[in-house]
Amino acid sequence: xxxxxIGVNHKTAPVEVRELLSFAEHSLGQWxxxxxxxxxxxxxxxxxxxxxxxxxxxxxxIEAGAGAILDMMQQKSGLDQATIKKYTxxxxxxxxxxxxxxxxxxxxxxxxxETQILGQxxxxxxxxxxxxxxxxVINTLFKRAIEVGKRARTETGIDHHAVSISYAAVEMAKQIxxxxxxxxxxxxxxxxxxxxxxxxxxxxxxxxxxxSNRSYERAVELAAQFGGLAVTFDNLYxxxxxxxxxxxCTAATHYVLYAAGVRRILKETPGKHxxxxxxxxxxxxxxxxxxxxxxxxxxxDALQNVVDNNLMERKRAAIQxxxxxxxxxxxxxxxxNTQFVxxxxxxxxxxxxxxxxxxxxxxxxxxxELSERERNIINTMAGAIINQLLHTPVTQLKEFALTEKGILxxxxxxxxxxxxxSPGRQPEEITGAxxxxxxxxxxxxxx
Numbered sequence: 418x419x420x421x422x423i424g425v426n427h428k429t430a431p432v433e434v435r436e437l438l439s440f441a442e443h444s445l446g447q448w449x450x451x452x453x454x455x456x457x458x459x460x461x462x463x464x465x466x467x468x469x470x471x472x473x474x475x476x477x478x479i480e481a482g483a484g485a486i487l488d489m490m491q492q493k494s495g496l497d498q499a500t501i502k503k504y505t506x507x508x509x510x511x512x513x514x515x516x517x518x519x520x521x522x523x524x525x526x527x528x529x530x531e532t533q534i535l536g537q538x539x540x541x542x543x544x545x546x547x548x549x550x551x552x553x554v555i556n557t558l559f560k561r562a563i564e565v566g567k568r569a570r571t572e573t574g575i576d577h578h579a580v581s582i583s584y585a586a587v588e589m590a591k592q593i594x595x596x597x598x599x600x601x602x603x604x605x606x607x608x609x610x611x612x613x614x615x616x617x618x619x620x621x622x623x624x625x626x627x628x629s630n631r632s633y634e635r636a637v638e639l640a641a642q643f644g645g646l647a648v649t650f651d652n653l654y655x656x657x658x659x660x661x662x663x664x665x666c667t668a669a670t671h672y673v674l675y676a677a678g679v680r681r682i683l684k685e686t687p688g689k690h691x692x693x694x695x696x697x698x699x700x701x702x703x704x705x706x707x708x709x710x711x712x713x714x715x716x717x718d719a720l721q722n723v724v725d726n727n728l729m730e731r732k733r734a735a736i737q738x739x740x741x742x743x744x745x746x747x748x749x750x751x752x753x754n755t756q757f758v759x760x761x762x763x764x765x766x767x768x769x770x771x772x773x774x775x776x777x778x779x780x781x782x783x784x785x786e787l788s789e790r791e792r793n794i795i796n797t798m799a800g801a802i803i804n805q806l807l808h809t810p811v812t813q814l815k816e817f818a819l820t821e822k823g824i825l826x827x828x829x830x831x832x833x834x835x836x837x838x839s840p841g842r843q844p845e846e847i848t849g850a851x852x853x854x855x856x857x858x859x860x861x862x863x864x
Contacts, residue, residue, distance in 0.1 A: 420558060420753075421479055421509040422516060423486045424464075424471030427527050430504035437494040438501075440465040442544065449550040452489050457481035460552030462545040462559060464520075466537050468527055473517065475554040479509050511750050514558065518742045521566030523575060530575035530731045535566040554753065565745045572741060575734035578727035583614040585723040586694045586715070587621055590662055593692050593713055601625030603660035605653065605674070606667035607632070607639040610696055614664050619643055627656050631667070654678045658686055663693045665701035676705040683711060696720065755818040758827050762811050764836040769803040 425438055440448060440463050452458050452474070460475040472489070476482030490501050508516050516525070521538045523530040542559040545551050551559075570576050587597075594600060600623045604611045607630040615626060626645030629652070630636035636647040648656050650673075657663065657679070667673055674693070683689055693714045695702040700716055707714035777799055781787065787795075810830065817826040830836070 419477075419479055419510050420473065420475050420513045420554060421482055421486075421507065422471050422473045422513045423483060423490070423505050423507050424469060425504050425506075426469035426471075426525070429506060434494075434496075434500075434504050435468070435470065437496060438470045438490060439467075440470065440493070445544055446548050448489060448493065449545065449548045451492070452485060453550060455481075455485035455488075458485050460555035461550050462542055462555060464538060464541040466534070469520075471520070473513065473555065473558070475552055475558075483507055483509075511746055514749050514753075515742060515746045517558065517562045518565045518745055519739075521562040522569035522738050522742060523566070524569075524735055524738060524742075528580060529728070529735060530570075530578075530580075532570070532576050535563065535570075538566065539563050554756065557752070558749065561745065561749055565742060568745075569738040569741050573734040573737040575731055575738055578730040578734075580724055580728050580731060582696060582717070582720050582724060583610065584617050585720045585727070586614050586664070586696070587617045589694070589713075589715055589720070589723065590618065590692055591621070593690070594661065596622060598622035599624055600661040601627065601659055602662040602664060603627045603629065603656060604639065605629050605663065605665040605701065606697070607635045608666055608668075611664050611666045612639060612642075614666075614694065614696070615639075615643065618662065618664075623662070625659070627660060629653050629656070654682060657682050657691075658689075661690070661692065663691065663702075664696070665694070666696045667701050669697070669701060670699060672701060672703045674702045674706065676703050676709065679706050679712065680709055683709060694720070751819060754823075755815050758814050758818045758823065761827050761831050761836060762814060765807060765811065765830065765834060768834055768836060769807050773799045773803045 425435055427435070430438075445463060448463065449461065452461050452472075457476045457478045458474050459477065462473045464471045464473070472486045474482050474486060476485075487498055487501060490496075490505075491498055494501065517538075519525045521535055523532065523534055526534050538559070542551070542563070545559075546556070590597060590600075597618065600618075602615060602618050602623050602625065604615050604626065607628060615623075619626065626640060626643040627648060628636045628640040628645055629648045629650055630639070631650055633647065633649055636649075639645075640647040646656075653673070657674075663674070665673060679691070683691070688711070690711045691713070693702055693706060693712065695714065695716045698717060702714060702716075704714070704716075706712055777796060780795065781792070814826060814830060817823045
């Protein structure tokens with residue numbers, strides 16, 4: 418038994434292919450049902466986002482499992498399999514585990530270290546479990562992936578450095594003002610970049626939003642999104658007095674804010690500190706504004722330098738995250754490699770319990786009337802004997818499972834004890850209750 422993934426992402430397929438292979442949430446049930454109807458697939462999860470569609474499966478036959486997934490992709494997209502294979506990647510065994518851990522950690526995203534994907538992986542797993550599509554291995558794999566994603570971010574800080582112009586502006590504002598709660602922003606120009614920067618600022622505590630645009634109707638429309646105020650260009654300097662932060666991004670071919678006008682506002686409001694973010698090309702704000710006391714001016718190049726430096730920090734953090742992932746892949750692979758002996762161990766323990774109960778019954782019948790305390794002592798002793806007897810073979814079998822002789826030892830135990838162990842998906846693993854399988858770390862006695 419092994420895991421595999423077949424998928425497409427922003428690096429392997431254009432959007433017109435990705436959209437054909439995407440899965441709507443409301444349709445997942447029927448696709449899970451179709452895939453699990455194939456004998457080769459014992460558990461699966463579909464991860465479908467705007468940038469990727471990946472189908473993870475636990476299978477006893479890699480070739481048959483991959484065939485089942487490709488058949489489903491063909492049914493879903495209407496594309497022929499030759500086209501699907503052109504754009505998809507197929508990974509199996511530890512490569513699948515490594516890939517999922519990298520996805521959860523944000524290392525395979527369009528934006529290195531982005532955080533949204535971890536929630537998307539968690540949601541995909543929850544949907545699969547809700548549709549009774551997962552088994553023990555898939556449960557353990559995805560729960561571990563979610564923990565790896567959290568660990569990578571916590572230990573490396575890979576998501577702590579802004580790598581977009583709009584969010585870099587927010588980080589600069591925090592450096593100047595600290596807490597942004599209660600601050601006000603004046604947006605000059607109502608384009609997408611201004612809107613996105615304003616949205617980040619509001620999400621970080623800015624409460625007052627003033628919008629000025631040559632098209633007053635557009636200013637009204639944008640201001641309404643933030644419960645703000647729309648003003649005309651003629652009143653720009655008047656409302657500058659109420660702002661702590663200014664974002665300017667117009668299509669003007671000349672300056673819209675001049676040093677003389679800003680100087681006048683500063684004289685009227687002594688002690689005022691003003692942060693100006695000019696992300697327009699050509700620039701909207703006269704460069705001499707930065708010479709005024711109490712003013713911080715950042716243009717697109719300054720913000721881009723911040724982004725570039727932060728991207729380098731994320732790349733350094735990614736190297737640390739990869740080391741964490743390699744450690745986690747090894748732990749999971751060791752756990753997975755011991756799973757074929759689990760049915761044998763379970764059957765061995767059941768046989769031990771049956772023998773214990775049979776002999777206890779005989780002993781109690783021969784001993785006659787016993788007190789509750791005496792029965793408990795005898796029962797505890799019998800259990801201890803069975804546990805100690807089985808402890809060494811069980812421990813050794815788990816260790817041998819990691820060697821090439823593992824199958825031989827597993828078969829020997831089964832035959833020596835006449836065990837009827839049969840691997841496969843157990844009923845309790847598909848009932849809809851959220852199982853808590855033994856983790857790789859617990860199974861192997863590691864971290």
